[in-house]
Amino acid sequence: MNARANAIVASFASAIKPHSRILDIGAGKGLLAQAMVRQFDARVTMVDVASYNQSDLPLTVCDSRALAFASDSFDYAILSFVLHHTCNPDTILREALRVAREVIVIENDVRGTLRQWFTRAIDSWPALRYGTPPCYMAQPRDAWMKLFAQFPVAARVLSEFSLEYGFFRNFTMALTKDGGRKADDQANSSVVGLPSSVRYIVQ
16 A cells, blocks of 8 residues: 555545546556545546556556547546646646546645745656656646636645655635536535636535
8 A cells, every 4th residue: 555645546536436437637647546445445447658667457558638539438537746847737727627527636835936846846847756746836826727727627626735854735616517517516515616618616
């Protein structure tokens, strides 16, 4: 069992139904996928731009900007610390929303110029080893919310958590493209105003 993968899964476990079809985009070593199979009895498909898979699950190397899956092929797509590794996060997110009914996004909440610079340096180091893209951006949650606001989704904050002894502050979002039906179900949630294309719900 991997403590980091388990902590990430715990951040969105409340949103995942058992036996779901899950696409893990940017699956990396496959440890998160293994944890999802174990916890949700899910059917997990892994894709990444390079292969350094350490799990027993198969991984497909592909360009996540153009996924070879039909629309709504999956119940969920997982983007775990993926969007900051591309110059065009909107393209990756658009593809994820095309192939899945709901997208779970886990990202860093990086505040302050010095911390942003340091985060980019630390997070780019594995790229030299595995041949993956470096960290192109380190930004606060509000900046990520502006990205999500470009899409017609209901955006729910699922959790906030820390990794690496508290240095990395992270947040987990569920983006649902069903016209906000889930948002209407959250009668006891507080809704924070954002641009009309997104509904931001704090649980």
